Amino acid sequence: MDSKTYPFTHDPAQQISGLGECILLEHICNWLGDTTPIAPAGIGDDCAVMELDATQKTCITTDAISYGQHFDATVTPFEAGVKLIHRNLSDLAAMGAQPQSAVLTLLSGPDLALAWLKAFFKGVRSACVAHTLKIVGGDLSTLPAGQFSASLTLLGSCKRPLLRQNASIGDWLYTTGTLGGSILGKHFRFDPRLAEGQWFAAQDACRAMMDLTDGLGKDLQVLLPNDSSAAIDLNSIPIDEAAQAFGLQTGKPALQHAFCDGEDYELLLAVAADADCGRFETCWQAEFPNLRLSRIGQIISKHPAGVFIEKESGASIPWTYGYEHWKRDV
Numbered sequence: 001m002d003s004k005t006y007p008f009t010h011d012p013a014q015q016i017s018g019l020g021e022c023i024l025l026e027h028i029c030n031w032l033g034d035t036t037p038i039a040p041a042g043i044g045d046d047c048a049v050m051e052l053d054a055t056q057k058t059c060i061t062t063d064a065i066s067y068g069q070h071f072d073a074t075v076t077p078f079e080a081g082v083k084l085i086h087r088n089l090s091d092l093a094a095m096g097a098q099p100q101s102a103v104l105t106l107l108s109g110p111d112l113a114l115a116w117l118k119a120f121f122k123g124v125r126s127a128c129v130a131h132t133l134k135i136v137g138g139d140l141s142t143l144p145a146g147q148f149s150a151s152l153t154l155l156g157s158c159k160r161p162l163l164r165q166n167a168s169i170g171d172w173l174y175t176t177g178t179l180g181g182s183i184l185g186k187h188f189r190f191d192p193r194l195a196e197g198q199w200f201a202a203q204d205a206c207r208a209m210m211d212l213t214d215g216l217g218k219d220l221q222v223l224l225p226n227d228s229s230a231a232i233d234l235n236s237i238p239i240d241e242a243a244q245a246f247g248l249q250t251g252k253p254a255l256q257h258a259f260c261d262g263e264d265y266e267l268l269l270a271v272a273a274d275a276d277c278g279r280f281e282t283c284w285q286a287e288f289p290n291l292r293l294s295r296i297g298q299i300i301s302k303h304p305a306g307v308f309i310e311k312e313s314g315a316s317i318p319w320t321y322g323y324e325h326w327k328r329d330v
Contacts, residue, residue: 020324021214040163046094046210049161057158058100061091064151071188077116079188081123087213088154089131089192090265094211095163096201097156099131099194104138104152109145120150131194160201162209162269169228170273171207173297177266179216180243180258187263197267199287205275212266215322217259219268221307224299231311232297240264259319270299 009015016024029036029043036042040049047059065071065087071080084104092099104124108117128135133154143149176193193211200206212219216237220230234255243257250257271280277295284293303309306316 045164046091059095059097059156062153063088067148075188077119078123081120082127083188084150085127086192088152090211092156093193093197094209095161096197097158099133099156101134101136102152102154104135107141107143107149109143109147111145162201164210164223167208167223167270169299171270171299174269175266175294178238178240179264180240180261181246182261182263184242190265193267205272207270209269212264212268215260215262217319218322227302228299229303230297230308231300232308233311236294236296238294256319260322262323
């Protein structure tokens with residue numbers, strides 16, 4: 001009898017690919033038990049939040065990139081290094097935090113080209129310099145030939161973190177920038193919305209916030225409170241030109257790409273129902289005249305038509321999915 005324990009299985013019913021990210025995270029939390037607290041001190045938000053004192057909090061996040069998954073040979077090593085830093089900074093932006101320091105773990109096959117790695121670290125350094133971020137440690141580890149991954153753990157600070165769980169029925173929904181078509185370049189050419197996130201965190205009207213990494217159709221469901229839906233004005237969805245171009249390639253509507261593509265790295269936020277939205281938008285425009293802010297809808301009580309409905313007609317919106325890790329080919 002073979003006493004070896006293998007981590008992989010050919011049985012689809014026993015593989016993690018059938019779970020989806022949200023259910024897998026529920027399992028992980030259950031397995032960890034009381035070793036992991038509930039969000040925001042533990043798993044469940046863009047960052048974990050640790051109380052330093054009555055006025056200052058530390059935000060902690062971690063994210064990785066892998067060759068063949070988050071970038072390929074069409075992306076330069078410099079751009080890959082920048083992406084590693086920027087996608088972690090986007091998590092801090094989603095809390096309204098300021099970056100402080102980070103540790104970087106590098107995992108690579110022995111055949112990695114030294115010149116490629118040098119250019120990768122030039123990208124890391126460039127992004128760190130631009131955002132006054134210090135790399136203070138990390139780890140090196142080997143992988144089989146042909147593989148490369150890098151993981152960053154990032155710390156930031158803030159006074160008032162904007163949590164996903166604080167949205168309420170009646171709140172207005174906003175997004176920054178434009179959405180969709182990220183595969184055509186935005187997934188590695190984007191600016192983390194740090195200044196914007198910090199501005200939102202300073203506004204009393206802002207209730208909740210997160211960054212859009214898996215797509216509006218999937219991420220918005222995380223922001224919605226229990227027993228609620230979102231009434232969306234489809235005409236207000238800020239569709240990126242890349243979504244239009246990608247739609248011509250796929251034959252799918254550009255609006256579907258805006259909902260479902262993922263890796264937009266824009267901010268999604270809930271603003272209090274009783275806020276003066278006109279004044280809020282005017283103040284935003286004065287502070288960030290070159291970045292679009294779109295009011296896309298409102299959180300409403302649970303609607304029988306679906307989790308997202310079209311504001312005018314009340315019809316169900318079908319695009320309630322986004323990027324899924326370990327997605328099976330069907």
